[in-house]
Amino acid sequence: MTGGLKDGETDEEFLHSPFIRKQGNIYKPNNKDMDNDSVNEKTMEDVHTKEIDLVNRDPKHINDDVVKVDFEDVIAEPAGTYSFDGVWKASFTTFTVTKYWCYRLLTALVGIPLALIWGIFFAILSFLHIWAVVPCVKSYLIEIHCVSRVYSICVHTFCDPLFEAMGKCFSSIRIRLTKEV
Numbered sequence: 001m002t003g004g005l006k007d008g009e010t011d012e013e014f015l016h017s018p019f020i021r022k023q024g025n026i027y028k029p030n031n032k033d034m035d036n037d038s039v040n041e042k043t044m045e046d047v048h049t050k051e052i053d054l055v056n057r058d059p060k061h062i063n064d065d066v067v068k069v070d071f072e073d074v075i076a077e078p079a080g081t082y083s084f085d086g087v088w089k090a091s092f093t094t095f096t097v098t099k100y101w102c103y104r105l106l107t108a109l110v111g112i113p114l115a116l117i118w119g120i121f122f123a124i125l126s127f128l129h130i131w132a133v134v135p136c137v138k139s140y141l142i143e144i145h146c147v148s149r150v151y152s153i154c155v156h157t158f159c160d161p162l163f164e165a166m167g168k169c170f171s172s173i174r175i176r177l178t179k180e181v
Contacts, residue, residue: 069099070096071091071092071095071096074095075091075095
């Protein structure tokens with residue numbers, strides 16, 4: 001519970017360990033005696049106060065194929081059909097700045113309400129999954145196991161002898177095919 005990594009253990013094994021504050025374990029407050037302690041505690045950060053990365057905002061790469069739209073992906077002039085260089089540069093700047101500021105404006109106006117809506121949605125989804133779906137599935141599996149045992153007993157009691165008798169009756173039937181020309 002308070003030990004460090006042992007041989008063969010990984011960080012994933014500590015995902016369900018008790019929450020440890022930065023100041024120290026709730027059972028061992030951080031003081032001078034504890035600083036000299038040789039026990040290396042694995043600290044878990046609280047997910048609500050963790051630092052967010054302002055540089056890499058898509059660390060799991062979920063939007064790699066969706067939003068990479070640059071000027072060259074939308075507007076291109078084939079060889080021999082070129083506009084003035086000033087028009088091309090102004091078009092590039094207009095496109096890039098408009099896309100950038102329009103996105104920023106939309107996120108400022110709609111981002112926080114949508115974050116609220118998505119937070120509520122995923123909270124409800126998590127609640128339903130944890131408190132309704134999984135218990136219903138577990139209950140169904142327990143109940144269907146009893147039904148399957150009764151069904152299996154009925155099949156072995158009534159159907160197996162019938163099919164064995166039919167199999168013995170039809171086992172002596174021989175079919176011969178001849179082809180007439």
